[in-house]
Amino acid sequence: MEDNRAEQKEALEVLIEFNERVLKNMRIIVKELSGERLADTNQFLKGIADALNWEIEVVNGTMGMLNEGKERVNKEEFNTAVIRLSEAIKANDDTAMAAAFTELIPVFERLGEAAKEVTA
Numbered sequence: 001m002e003d004n005r006a007e008q009k010e011a012l013e014v015l016i017e018f019n020e021r022v023l024k025n026m027r028i029i030v031k032e033l034s035g036e037r038l039a040d041t042n043q044f045l046k047g048i049a050d051a052l053n054w055e056i057e058v059v060n061g062t063m064g065m066l067n068e069g070k071e072r073v074n075k076e077e078f079n080t081a082v083i084r085l086s087e088a089i090k091a092n093d094d095t096a097m098a099a100a101f102t103e104l105i106p107v108f109e110r111l112g113e114a115a116k117e118v119t120a
Helices: 002-033 041-066 075-091 094-119
Strands: none
Touching: 002 041, 002 094, 041 075, 041 094, 075 094
């Protein structure tokens, strides 16, 4: 049990640094999807989606630790925002993707804050 907790803490520590870069990239992709597409926007979008998938895996494996003592990450809100982005990506709708990323950014900001709080 203690090993698992140490692994969760380590995963969250990695997530903290990773999350800051992902948030920066999400803000950039919103601009690109809002009419400022570049030649590499689709590749950039795939990289962000892959990074988000990794963070989601970490959240799923550490939710107990993240919400220990109090709710820091609302699982329903988190899942709803992720599903909305997933659906927008599947539809290949730039406007919907930009809106979904805009909604997801504060969710991932709170995730970063929660990870910092439980690893401090």
